[in-house]
């Protein structure tokens with residue numbers, strides 16, 4: 001059915017159905033207000049669909065395989081045969097279950113759900129273009145509006161997400177098959193999660209980080225076990241480098257990484273999927289990505 005130019009009114013309009021938005025909408029409804037939640041992609045937002053939940057599901061699954069494969073000292077000799085496609089499908093099932101739960105929870109609490117992209121159309125109105133071709137639009141007049149539109153991955157200059165070998169965190173958690181090697185730009189918690197998942201599955205991982213340490217800004221007693229674990233898994237770290245550019249070579253993808261402080265010239269030979277580093281030193285450190293083909297990915 002094509003819906004065109006419908007006009008509705010609500011006490012509280014919430015834009016964005018992530019953990020910020022759907023909780024606000026439910027609470028407003030529980031307090032007796034008419035609440036309308038507008039989501040343009042998927043209920044649960046980044047956290048449930050592309051972030052916390054898929055990453056933790058993959059960490060859990062890869063832990064099972066890795067623990068079994070490394071338990072000789074307990075007298076367990078196993079060589080798990082991991083079907084990566086099935087693992088990703090299992091992760092997708094977990095995500096579907098939880099996002100479906102969010103939708104049901106909203107409905108059970110009386111929240112009106114509107115699927116589409118919201119834009120402000122004056123001081124007290126939202127214009128929502130409904131998802132899907134030919135689905136029309138509607139105007140929602142509100143008393144109060146909560147903007148909970150979250151965030152999205154930011155491109156590093158020189159690494160457009162549209163370029164085939166360059167993956168953002170969403171794509172890295174939705175690969176169809178495993179690369180031989182990968183370079184992860186950034187040793188924040190997202191980079192560290194993706195790195196450890198892939199390293200446990202046997203991918204050769206190099207992490208390039210422009211600061212001097214991984215998980216900068218978090219307390220040492222929390223970060224030390226993570227760093228130690230990463231090193232035990234064989235993850236190589238290249239600190240003090242910022243992603244700059246990548247190019248194809250006979251050996252695969254080569255990524256230029258340059259010293260942040262424009263000082264020492266180091267030349268690591270990291271094998272990775274794409275290695276990066278940001279700065280304008282005249283002495284680039286170059287890391288190479290050996291895989292001949294890009295891993296296929298779900299768009």
Ligand SMILES: Cc1cc2nc3c(=O)[nH]c(=O)nc-3n(C[C@H](O)[C@H](O)[C@H](O)COP(=O)(O)OP(=O)(O)OC[C@H]3O[C@@H](n4cnc5c(N)ncnc54)[C@H](O)[C@@H]3O)c2cc1C
Nearest residue numbers: 016018019020040041045046047051052117118149150151
């Ligand atoms: C790999 C990864 C792992 C993470 N792990 C953790 C973790 O373990 N713990 C943790 O606390 N956090 C984690 N995070 C961060 C967490 O995902 C975010 O902090 C959280 O999702 C923010 O919630 P939000 O509701 O503000 O925004 P989002 O979850 O981003 O939701 C915003 C929603 O708004 C919608 N939207 C945007 N614009 C419009 C519009 N104009 N109209 C309609 N809808 C719109 C979007 O489609 C989206 O669904 C992780 C993130 C990633 C990427």
